[in-house]
Amino acid sequence: MRSVLVLLVLAGCPKPPEPKCPAQPLPVAAPAPPPAPTLPELDDQAVISQSRAFLDAHDKADLAAFQALAGSTFVKFQRSRFYGMKVYATDLPARVQRKMPAASRTCQDEKVFRTPASAIYFGSCIVRVPAYGEMPMTTAEGWETLVWVPEGDQWKVAHWQWQRAGLEAEREDWNDIFRVSTSFKRTANQFLIDVTKGRRPGAALDLAMGQGRNALYLASQKWRVTGIDISDEGIRMAKEAAAAQKLKLETVQHDIDTYELGTGKWDLVTLIYAGNDPKLIERIKPSIRRGGLFVVEFFHKESTQGTGIGGFEAGELAKQFAGWKIIKDEVVEDIADWGLRKTKLVRFAAEKQ
Numbered sequence: 001m002r003s004v005l006v007l008l009v010l011a012g013c014p015k016p017p018e019p020k021c022p023a024q025p026l027p028v029a030a031p032a033p034p035p036a037p038t039l040p041e042l043d044d045q046a047v048i049s050q051s052r053a054f055l056d057a058h059d060k061a062d063l064a065a066f067q068a069l070a071g072s073t074f075v076k077f078q079r080s081r082f083y084g085m086k087v088y089a090t091d092l093p094a095r096v097q098r099k100m101p102a103a104s105r106t107c108q109d110e111k112v113f114r115t116p117a118s119a120i121y122f123g124s125c126i127v128r129v130p131a132y133g134e135m136p137m138t139t140a141e142g143w144e145t146l147v148w149v150p151e152g153d154q155w156k157v158a159h160w161q162w163q164r165a166g167l168e169a170e171r172e173d174w175n176d177i178f179r180v181s182t183s184f185k186r187t188a189n190q191f192l193i194d195v196t197k198g199r200r201p202g203a204a205l206d207l208a209m210g211q212g213r214n215a216l217y218l219a220s221q222k223w224r225v226t227g228i229d230i231s232d233e234g235i236r237m238a239k240e241a242a243a244a245q246k247l248k249l250e251t252v253q254h255d256i257d258t259y260e261l262g263t264g265k266w267d268l269v270t271l272i273y274a275g276n277d278p279k280l281i282e283r284i285k286p287s288i289r290r291g292g293l294f295v296v297e298f299f300h301k302e303s304t305q306g307t308g309i310g311g312f313e314a315g316e317l318a319k320q321f322a323g324w325k326i327i328k329d330e331v332v333e334d335i336a337d338w339g340l341r342k343t344k345l346v347r348f349a350a351e352k353q
Contacts, residue, residue, distance in 0.1 A: 071156030141166030188217035202267025208274035212238025
C-alpha cells in the first residue's frame with residue numbers, strides 16, 4: 001500500500017522543464033578589405049621624365065617637389081657617405097635662404113633597367129652651378145642612378161647614387177690602376193719588339209703610354225719617343241724610369257682623343273692596348289710619314305663580348321688601311337698584356353706607302 005502511494009505521488013509530480021539552449025548569433029560577414037591602391041604605369045620614358053623632375057627639384061632647391069618624389073626609405077650614396085632626407089630638409093631651404101642660384105643639368109645616355117619590384121634610371125649628367133659671391137662657376141660630370149620603387153599608389157625614389165665621370169674620373173681611375181694593379185705586363189710588348197726589330201729609328205709616338213713600358217723600350221733602341229697619357233701618375237712613373245735608365249723621353253699629359261697628332265710627323269705610332277676607336281685611327285693615318293709604321297695589339301671582339309671594352313674583328317684593320325703595306329695581320333690565342341690571361345688577340349702592323 002505504501003509503495004502504491006509512492007508511485008501515485010511520483011506520478012502526480014510535474015516533470016522539471018528541459019534546459020533551453022541559448023540562441024546562436026547569426027554569422028556576421030567580415031568587412032571587405034580596402035581596394036589595393038592602383039599603381040600608375042611607368043614606362044621607360046616616364047622613368048626618364050620623372051627622374052629628370054626629381055633631379056631638377058634638387059638643382060632648384062625645391063624641397064616640396066623633392067620630398068614628393070622621394071620614398072620613406074630614401075637615401076643617397078656619394079663619395080663613400082650616405083645622406084638621408086634629414087640632410088636635404090636642412091640643405092635645400094638653406095640654399096634658398098642664401099639666394100644661391102639654381103644649377104642647370106644636361107643628361108645623356110639615359111637608360112632604364114627593371115627588376116620585378118623596381119625601375120632603375122641611369123644617366124650621364126653634367127651639372128653647372130653658376131658663380132655665386134666669391135665662388136666661380138663650377139661643373140661636375142657624373143653618372144646618376146635612381147632606383148624607383150612602388151610606395152602606395154606612387155613610384156618613389158628609394159636610392160640615389162652619384163659617381164664621378166668624364167676626363168677627371170678617367171684620370172683618377174688610371175692613376176689608381178698604375179699605383180696598385182698587378183694585372184698588366186710591366187715590360188715592353190713582344191709584338192712591338194718583334195715588328196720594330198731592325199728598323200731604322202726615327203720619331204715615335206706612343207699613344208696611351210701608361211707607365212711607359214713600350215716608350216722606354218723604344219727610347220732604349222734610339223727612337224725619339226713622345227709618350228701621351230691622361231694619367232699624371234703613369235707619366236710620373238715613366239719619367240722616373242727614364243731618368244733611372246738615363247733615357248730621353250718626352251711625355252705629354254693629354255687626352256689622346258683631343259691631342260693634335262700632326263701631319264707627316266711620325267715614323268712610328270703605337271696603339272698597344274689603347275682601344276679600337278675607328279675615329280682615332282683615322283686621325284692617326286695622316287700623322288704618319290711615308291715609310292712609317294703603325295702597330296696595334298688589342299683584344300679580338302669575341303674575347304670582350306659583354307664587357308663594354310670593345311675589340312677588333314678579324315680583317316677590320318686591313319680594310320681600314322687599304323693602300324698600306326700590311327706587314328702583319330693576325331688573330332692569335334695568347335696571354336694578353338692587360339689581364340694576363342690567355343685570350344683571342346688581334347696583332348696588326350702596316351707601313352705607309
